[in-house]
Amino acid sequence: MNIACIGLGLIGGSFALSLKKNFPEIKRYGMDKNPKHLEKALELNIIDKVLKDTDLLSMDVVVVSIPVDKASTVIQEVLDKVHPKALVMDMGSTKGELCTAIADHPKRDQFLAAHPIAGTEFSGPEAAFSSLFEHKTMIFCDVEATQSALVELAKSLIAPLEMSLKYMDSKAHDKHLAYVSHLSHISSFMLGKTVLEVEQNDKTIFDLAGSGFASTVRLAKSNPVTWTAIFKENQSEIIQALEGYIQNLKTFQKQLESQDYSQIQQELVNANELKPILNGILKKEENGN
Amino acid sequence: MNIACIGLGLIGGSFALSLKKNFPEIKRYGMDKNPKHLEKALELNIIDKVLKDTDLLSMDVVVVSIPVDKASTVIQEVLDKVHPKALVMDMGSTKGELCTAIADHPKRDQFLAAHPIAGTEFSGPEAAFSSLFEHKTMIFCDVEATQSALVELAKSLIAPLEMSLKYMDSKAHDKHLAYVSHLSHISSFMLGKTVLEVEQNDKTIFDLAGSGFASTVRLAKSNPVTWTAIFKENQSEIIQALEGYIQNLKTFQKQLESQDYSQIQQELVNANELKPILNGILKKEENGN
Numbered sequence: 201m202n203i204a205c206i207g208l209g210l211i212g213g214s215f216a217l218s219l220k221k222n223f224p225e226i227k228r229y230g231m232d233k234n235p236k237h238l239e240k241a242l243e244l245n246i247i248d249k250v251l252k253d254t255d256l257l258s259m260d261v262v263v264v265s266i267p268v269d270k271a272s273t274v275i276q277e278v279l280d281k282v283h284p285k286a287l288v289m290d291m292g293s294t295k296g297e298l299c300t301a302i303a304d305h306p307k308r309d310q311f312l313a314a315h316p317i318a319g320t321e322f323s324g325p326e327a328a329f330s331s332l333f334e335h336k337t338m339i340f341c342d343v344e345a346t347q348s349a350l351v352e353l354a355k356s357l358i359a360p361l362e363m364s365l366k367y368m369d370s371k372a373h374d375k376h377l378a379y380v381s382h383l384s385h386i387s388s389f390m391l392g393k394t395v396l397e398v399e400q401n402d403k404t405i406f407d408l409a410g411s412g413f414a415s416t417v418r419l420a421k422s423n424p425v426t427w428t429a430i431f432k433e434n435q436s437e438i439i440q441a442l443e444g445y446i447q448n449l450k451t452f453q454k455q456l457e458s459q460d461y462s463q464i465q466q467e468l469v470n471a472n473e474l475k476p477i478l479n480g481i482l483k484k485e486e487n488g489n
Numbered sequence: 490m491n492i493a494c495i496g497l498g499l500i501g502g503s504f505a506l507s508l509k510k511n512f513p514e515i516k517r518y519g520m521d522k523n524p525k526h527l528e529k530a531l532e533l534n535i536i537d538k539v540l541k542d543t544d545l546l547s548m549d550v551v552v553v554s555i556p557v558d559k560a561s562t563v564i565q566e567v568l569d570k571v572h573p574k575a576l577v578m579d580m581g582s583t584k585g586e587l588c589t590a591i592a593d594h595p596k597r598d599q600f601l602a603a604h605p606i607a608g609t610e611f612s613g614p615e616a617a618f619s620s621l622f623e624h625k626t627m628i629f630c631d632v633e634a635t636q637s638a639l640v641e642l643a644k645s646l647i648a649p650l651e652m653s654l655k656y657m658d659s660k661a662h663d664k665h666l667a668y669v670s671h672l673s674h675i676s677s678f679m680l681g682k683t684v685l686e687v688e689q690n691d692k693t694i695f696d697l698a699g700s701g702f703a704s705t706v707r708l709a710k711s712n713p714v715t716w717t718a719i720f721k722e723n724q725s726e727i728i729q730a731l732e733g734y735i736q737n738l739k740t741f742q743k744q745l746e747s748q749d750y751s752q753i754q755q756e757l758v759n760a761n762e763l764k765p766i767l768n769g770i771l772k773k774e775e776n777g778n
Contacts, residue, residue, distance in 0.1 A: 317699045337696050366696055379684050380698040384705040387680050390737045392760040395668050397733065406766050407626050407655055409669040410606045414770040415707045416673040421764045422701075424757035432750050442742050445683045446735060452679055453731050461721050468713035471681035475710050477695050481703040 203261045203357075204229040204251045206274060208241040209426075210319060211291045212265030213328025216246045221330045222360035229255055232325075233266075240325045256281040261289070261353065267429035268292040272301035279307040287350040289314050293377065294433035295341045295370035303345075312354050313341040313370060316363065317381075323423040338363040341370040378437035383445055385419045385427055386438070392420035492550045492646075493518040493540045495563060497530040498715075499608060500580045501554030502617025505535045510619045511649035518544055521614075522555075529614045545570040550578070550642065556718035557581040561590035568596040576639040578603050582666065583722035584630045584659035592634075601643050602630040602659060605652070606670075612712040627652040630659040667726035672734055674708045674716055675727070681709035 201223070205216045208230050219226050230247030232238040241247050256262070262278050264271060271292050278288050279302070289312040292298065299313055317337040320327060338358055343351055355365070368376075395417070399405045405413075431438055455464050490512070494505045497519050508515050519536030521527040530536050545551070551567050553560060560581050567577050568591070578601040581587065588602055606626040609616060627647055632640055644654070657665075684706070688694045694702075720727055744753050 317697060319699060319701065321701075336699070339697075364696065376688070376693060376697050379687050380694055380702050383683065384680065384702045386738070386741060387676050388705055389757055389760040390734065390741055391673065391676050392763045393756065394672065394730070394734045394737050396759070396762060397737075398668050398730075399665070402766050404665060405669055405763075406769050407653065408606060408628075408665050409766075409770050410608060410625070411770070412608065412610075412708050412711075413669050413673045414767050415704050416677055417763055417767060418704045419701050420760040421767060422757070424754050424761060427757055428750050428754040431745060431753060432748070435745055435748070439742060439745055441683070441687075442738065442745070444686065445679060446738050446742065448679045448682050448686075449675070449731065449735050449738070452675060453728060453735065456720060456724055456728055456731070459721070459724070461717050464720060465713050465717040467682065468678055468711070468716055470685070471678040471709040472713060473685060474681045474694075474706055477691050477698075478703050478706060478710060480695050481698050481700070 201226045201260045202229060202255075202258055203227070203263065204231065204255070204259045205247060206231045206251070206262060206264045206278070207266035208232040208237050208246055208325050208328075209265065209423075210323050210327045210332070211316070212263065213241060213244075213246045213325040214318075214330065214332035215263055215265065215291065215316075216241070217328055217330035218333060218361060219357070220245065223357070229259065237325050244325055244328075246325055246328060253281070257283055259283070259286055261287045261357070263289055263291060265291040267426055268294045268298070268433045269429035272298045275311060276302055276305055279305055279311060282307070282310065284310075286310060287312060287353050289354055291316060292433075293381065293430050294374055296374040296437075297433050299342050299345075299370040308345055309347045310350060312343070312346045312351060314354065315339040315341065315373065315377075321418055321421040323426065333358070333361045333363055335361075336363055337366060339366045339368050339373060341368050341373050343367050374434050375437050378434055378441040382430060382434055382438050383441045385422060386431075386442060387445065388417050388419035389422075389427075392417045490515045490549045491518060491544075491547055492516070492552065493520065493544070493548045494536060495520045495540070495551060495553045495567070496555035497521040497526050497535055497614050497617075498554065498712075499612050499616045499621070500605070501552065502530060502533075502535045502614040503607075503619065503621035504552055504554065504580065504605075505530070506617055506619035507622060507650060508646070509534065512646070518548065526614050533614055533617075535614055535617060542570070546572055548572070548575055550576045550646070552578055552580060554580040556715055557583045557587070557722045558718035561587045564600060565591055565594055568594055568600060571596070571599065573599075575599060576601060576642050578643055580605060581722075582670065582719050583663055585663040585726075586722050588631050588634075588659040597634055598636045599639060601632070601635045601640060603643065604628045604630070604662065604666075610707055610710040612715065622647070622650045622652055624650075625652055626655060628655045628657050628662060630657050630662050632656050663723050664726050667723055667730040671719060671723060671727050672730045674711060675720075675731060676734065677706050677708035678711075678716075681706045
């Protein structure tokens with residue numbers, strides 16, 4: 201079997217490495233717009249061969265893992281060129297705009313919209329590792345629009361990763377992810393900005409900050425290109441999630457101004473409700489790494 | 490030497506355990522308002538003996554690690570009763586209000602305002618461990634108000650912990666900590682609240698959230714009593730820090746509304762500046778644990 205990975209960063213690179221580990225017989229072709237990434241991917245054995253345009257017709261599967269604002273163009277170009285029996289899937293973090301954009305493509309039923317809930321704050325082929333997806337959640341969106349044989353093919357490729365597979369509508373996916381992922385990134389980026397504006401001396405931050413700060417601001421290290429694209433593709437849902445967050449912060453600020461400490465304590469007790477969920481996520485992550 | 494630890498939660502308990510490890514000859518007395526904590530501290534060998542009011546005069550050192558809004562009252566009561574050569578120190582996260590409140594106490598020069606930058610999202614004596622403070626930062630505030638011999642005594646007790654010792658003015662301490670610690674907690678608590686309000690089904694959060702969400706919301710697990718007290722004691726600095734954060738979030742929201750993605754990407758690039766600082770903090774934490 202021939203599989204092409206277009207985009208060889210953290211996500212695409214990790215998927216290619218998982219193929220190498222679990223299906224050594226598969227020939228892995230790869231392409232990345234960044235020539236350094238492509239070179240590195242070859243060097244690190246993430247792929248076997250550089251994908252040429254003329255190779256596309258002989259691919260059984262094409263996996264697209266590129267910034268989400270570029271995905272619909274690339275996926276449509278790929279669909280135009282692939283074999284009528286090939287599967288094309290993406291690995292992006294947003295799905296609504298993409299699924300709308302390709303809805304009328306004549307080969308729509310060869311495409312599967314997939315989103316592995318996995319990642320780190322690092323990026324590029326050097327950050328890729330074969331177990332990134334293991335035991336994580338995989339979401340397939342609008343699966344009824346894809347040929348069922350091709351859905352089964354995708355499932356067989358991720359089977360060794362023992363992922364928890366969920367099916368979602370692409371619009372619902374984007375709404376949920378705005379809250380449980382995209383908002384976390386904005387909160388982290390802006391927290392980083394706020395602290396950097398005030399603490400002109402990096403040494404002060406370093407000396408005074410503990411693991412709590414590091415944890416909360418960890419996502420501020422994330423890749424700006426990847427995340428600008430996500431914010432762009434999920435703009436309207438994110439604006440709404442952000443509005444809710446800003447309102448809650450303002451309410452908290454007002455409670456602080458009016459010294460309503462019993463209400464503040466109640467807010468913290470309520471937020472503590474996340475404890476069992478967070479402990480569960482951490483356990484899931486530990487199993488996955 | 491006799492040392493009393495008043496407050497036997499994560500901080501007080503961990504300090505008592507570090508004494509046991511590094512100075513086995515010291516007799517450790519302890520007290521906690523919560524009878525279960527006191528019992529647990531005895532059971533876990535965090536302390537040797539329960540501190541009675543009549544024991545106070547024979548203590549060489551008294552370490553107060555209780556919610557910061559209760560600290561100035563307890564510290565003044567302790568100062569009233571201790572031996573004229575004893576050291577009283579606290580371990581709280583805020584210092585401005587406390588140092589103002591006790592400024593005129595006749596035994597002010599027997600008190601040292603200390604803040605170890607160490608903690609986890611867990612609390613109570615069960616969460617305590619002897620290496621919590623190792624290789625972390627210790628801040629001594631307004632040290633010129635304390636007898637230098639007693640400052641040296643405090644330094645000798647933490648010497649085996651190899652902490653990085655910083656001297657700060659108590660007001661400056663509170664201003665910096667509002668940004669690098671207290672704001673992180675609020676951002677986390679409110680992010681947790683925002684997500685819980687929308688995602689009525691815990692299972693959805695669990696399924697869709699990855700390690701990024703868990704990291705950003707980790708501090709929402711923190712103890713409500715401890716943190717309400719910190720917000721109360723550092724109210725004015727926190728309101729200001731929170732205002733800066735809210736303004737930055739609003740600016741981001743406006744950039745998103747006006748689809749100014751080049752500016753958004755620049756914001757993320759700027760926040761990436763935290764990378765080396767965060768990597769340094771994580772290295773410091775790894776050494777400490």
